[in-house]
Amino acid sequence: MEHIPLNFPFLAAALLVGISFYIIIFKKNLIKLIMGIAMMASGVNLFLVALGYRAGGNAPIYTDVPEGPMVLPVPQALTLTSIVINVAVLALMLTIVIRIYRHTGSLDSEKSRKLKG
């Protein structure tokens, strides 16, 4: 029974990804859509960090570390890289959305659309 709490982060990650898919598919507001993508990124990052966790583990820094197991550092490095990339993606998305709003005067993905067919 003591292993069940360890699965909570994975459930939370799945929940975050699921909710963000719901937001991206059903919310027409472009800003909300971007929020959905940011949430999905957090969900995937949470999943990655949770992968490397060991019960009672220390942070993987050797400077004055107490004795005991350490958590896996690689997923944390991956998460950091992924966070950096997502910063760039979100900044670019927000910039483009501002431009879309200036051109069309609307933030609705249906009303601001010019390309179809």
Added chain:
Amino acid sequence: MLSKIVRTVANQLILFILIFGLYVIAHGQITPGGGFQGGAVIVSGVVMLLVAFSSKELKKSLRERVLSIMESTGALIFIILAFVGIGTAFFYNLLVGTPIFGHIPPIGPNPGDIWTGGVVPLMNLAVGIKVVAGLSAVVLALALFSSGEEVEE
């Protein structure tokens, strides 16, 4: 532009944020810090200035041209440091064992020696410069966008 109290406090606080950011950058090789994290800390100070003063005020001191030069220089330093080791392999750590950042730390728990890491601290510094410039440009551009202005061309 916010009130004079906020502006004065922001002016004082930016120094501490800067020091903390530099600390995080400089200790990147032995603590969970590094170029991006420290740079992001410094940019949080820039965001504070952006809130305290307006984006128009900040635009005068943070020039787009200067930021662009800083960003490119940071990235170039990083690539040059990676190229330094190309005699053996790209990204090869040439400085290990030399007097500059050359100590080899003991395996296992240790008190932490900052004079380690070879080219890694220098790379952290380069990344720090790039991130500070790049992220400041991003927040400044977004702030100017939302107030209806353009970044200077």
Added chain:
Amino acid sequence: MKFILGSGYTFWNPLIWIIVFLVVMVMVYFFRRRGQKGYKKGTDQARIFLCGEEVPEAEQRHIRVGNIYWGFFETLKEYYNFILKPHTGIINDYILWFVVAIAITVIILLIAGLAK
């Protein structure tokens, strides 16, 4: 230099085709040489003759893209009504298709795994 592209079933030699094209070009040139010699540019010979009617302006003479293959689209009207429906241009729908495709692929792979 090898020109032939061959596997068990295919045989393909671009050189033969190019020679055939050259021969056809020579023939075309030959027939063209036998045509009328008295053609002059800029005279009435070069003007468009439309049964004596007045020739319309260039803009009206040109067949625009919307009028080409009219019959094709008329015949396949139902298909096009069907196929144009998913092409909404709304970004949300694109992601919906993505999720649906992932779901279908996962289900197929899992069922195929069970059958083994």
Added chain:
Amino acid sequence: MASLIAQSPILIIAIPLAAAFLIPLIGMVSQKARNALVVVSLVFVAFLVFALARDISINGIHIYTLGATSPDLTIPTGFMVPVRIILEVDGMSVFFSIIWSIVSLAAAIYSLSHIASETGQTRFYTLLMLMVMGGFGLMYTGDLFNLFVFLEIASISGAALIAYRTKFADTQEGGFKYIVVSAIASLMVLFAIGLLYAQYNSLNIAYLAQVIQYTTLDKIALALFLIAFAMKTGMVPLHLWFPDAYSVAPASITGMLVITSHACMYAAFRICFTLYGGVINAPVVGWIIIAFGLLTMFVGVTMAVYQKDVMRFMSYHAISQLGYMWIGVGVGLAVLGNPQLLATFGRDAMSGGIFHILNHAMYKPLLFFTGGALFHYTGTRDLTKMGGLAHKMKWTTILYMIGTLSISGIPPLNGFSSKILIYESVYQFHPILTITGIIVSILTLASFTKAFHSAFMGAELPEYKRGKEVPRSMIIGMLILAAGIIFVTLFPSLVVDWAIHPAADALIDQSAYINAVTGAIP
């Protein structure tokens, strides 16, 4: 020279990256020096790619380990698994990088005058070089996480380049759709990488291929990889963003985006053949790919006939052509477990599919470039407003005709030679595939004739009487690709023997890829 070749995998990635950050500094001083830097660095990279390709054809797979004491030391002493960032270049990777180097060079030369009237050109070239670097990285990387990083680099710079002409509203919309789709697809790729990492504690493709089990989680990861990369390539029904993004970008970027789409296709092949090659349920996955490929071919071409926007019409054709490649390689995958069928027609089908990638990478950017030339001349992408342009744009007309004949598979040109390889081999697998392919080919010719007639033929329209042929650098960019088409047309067997068969064999031969990394235990 030997050491240059030994270092070339990283140099091919690092030189565009260094150039990308030199460009803003040099661009402040002189525009001409900046343009020269772009062209010179791309020419040098193309030279390196060809040298590396020659080396690989002689010495086999090329390994490069970053930061190691020796570039081929993948597993350091005291370790059991590969630990560092490893670049692994085999016949398939180098084949794609040859395409990428040629097209990016042509696109850069084409851009010199195509975007000459826009503002912020320095940023354009910076992003262009970053995109080049992302593409090369995607093709050369030997571990999954860097696959994700390079995929994101290529996507972000690609989206920024699509939205580059900020004065138009539709470019912003196209860029937004592209970045949203790419971000979600990349996040799903990352999720799948996490699923694999959780089970096998490694990110190296070769090592993972050795230990992979094909558990339920692996199947989910495979589906995520396959569909995410398929979305980035524009497979029906995930193609909806494709014409939106491709039609609004500057024409040179559209030409390059076609190749990033091929690069994602490469990643999908790499996952299916190399990573899962030993354990995959090949017939099922093969049939999934073939079914999607058939749909892609048919829906793409029927939508293309309907279009009135010149770039949009060509984008739908790009989708439809991608179907041929999926079918060719999909048939190869479906018979992967059966060596006899593989030798009879599977390898030929794969060669056909890969050969079609090469041909498509030559004629489709060429057609997009001619579309960009039409936009440059008329200021519109709407075919209903065009007519009689052959009178003024003689070069563009000839180049458009070469592209058209090639894409519709008219015999002497290269499109035919790959299509006949696909038709003949795929017919052994299932006749319906060949029949669909021929129908699609006919519709392709029909729709390109329609566009040719409405844009180039007819009397000179009064609004286009004045104006000159497009600038010289645009023509040179198109001529580079046309020269590629003519070369492949004349020497198909040479190209197949030197580039296509090694690439197909590299996909089939999973153990060579694994041994190159894990076999190097001292």
